[in-house]
Amino acid sequence: xxxxxxxxxxxxxxxxxxxxxxxxxxxxxxxxxxxxxxxxxxxxxxxxxxxxxxxxxxxxxxxxxxxxxxxxxxxxxxxxxxxxx
Numbered sequence: 001x002x003x004x005x006x007x008x009x010x011x012x013x014x015x016x017x018x019x020x021x022x023x024x025x026x027x028x029x030x031x032x033x034x035x036x037x038x039x040x041x042x043x044x045x046x047x048x049x050x051x052x053x054x055x056x057x058x059x060x061x062x063x064x065x066x067x068x069x070x071x072x073x074x075x076x077x078x079x080x081x082x083x084x085x
Contacts, residue, residue, distance in 0.1 A: 007031040009074055011065055012084035013058075014040055014049050021084060026056045033059045035074050 005028070013022040013034035025032045034053065040046050041060065053060070061077065063070030075081055 005030045006079040008080045009033040009078040011035045018084040019049050035061050
């Protein structure tokens with residue numbers, strides 16, 4: 001039986017430490033998701049990180065840690081959740 005890689009959701013993945021951990025997840029072959037606010041996707045200060053993630057194939061889930069509904073919907077899509085502070 002072939003092992004499959006876990007789908008991983010990162011919360012806080014666009015921050016200073018998070019961007020490196022998200023990249024490592026993708027490079028390890030995991031389907032990688034990042035929970036982001038819609039404003040983060042268009043933020044000038046995060047443009048380089050977002051662009052890099054897009055080129056790596058990271059999937060973005062629009063939501064917010066403090067919005068229960070969006071958080072639950074995001075968690076249901078993955079196998080592992082990693083919060084980064």
